[in-house]
Amino acid sequence: MSSNQHTVINLTEDYQNSSRCWNADIQLIIAKNKTSLMKAQPTVIYNFHGANARVNNNSSDSSTNVVTLSESQLFSDVKKALTEITDVEARTFLTKEVDALQQISDKPSRMDAYLKFIEHAANHMTILTPFLAAIAQWAGQ
Numbered sequence: 001m002s003s004n005q006h007t008v009i010n011l012t013e014d015y016q017n018s019s020r021c022w023n024a025d026i027q028l029i030i031a032k033n034k035t036s037l038m039k040a041q042p043t044v045i046y047n048f049h050g051a052n053a054r055v056n057n058n059s060s061d062s063s064t065n066v067v068t069l070s071e072s073q074l075f076s077d078v079k080k081a082l083t084e085i086t087d088v089e090a091r092t093f094l095t096k097e098v099d100a101l102q103q104i105s106d107k108p109s110r111m112d113a114y115l116k117f118i119e120h121a122a123n124h125m126t127i128l129t130p131f132l133a134a135i136a137q138w139a140g141q
Contacts, residue, residue: 069134075102078131085124094121107141114139 046055052065069077078098085091097117104110114135121128 067134071102071138074131074134074138075099078128078135081127081131082124084127090124094124097121101135107139110139110141 048054052063052067054061054063075098079095082091082094082098085094094117097113097120101110101113101117104113117135118132125132
């Protein structure tokens with residue numbers, strides 16, 4: 001070991017054992033392990049996905065998220081989500097209702113069609129929940 005990697009401490013002690021006395025030189029070598037002295041730096045990886053993704057450290061988030069989709073994109077995304085429904089009959093029926101919703105242009109008819117769609121889609125809310133606010137906003141326009 002080179003001198004910069006260890007510390008040498010010399011001690012002189014007198015020992016006494018029953019009838020004998022002696023003087024002993026003790027040399028302690030304390031090695032410094034550089035890797036144990038260095039603190040490991042933690043690795044933090046943040047992955048952000050989706051619209052308006054953010055992180056709040058020691059704070060609260062009182063912001064409002066606004067995402068604007070075109071009608072065609074909204075209904076396309078809803079139909080894509082409907083493909084997750086395993087019941088073919090229900091999936092086909094709801095897809096036709098989404099197509100019908102998309103064709104409606106006057107406001108009162110939109111709200112009626114929206115309420116009908118929600119009634120029929122009740123068993124599939126897990127899939128449709130991300131779209132409900134956007135469809136409701138569309139229906140109210």
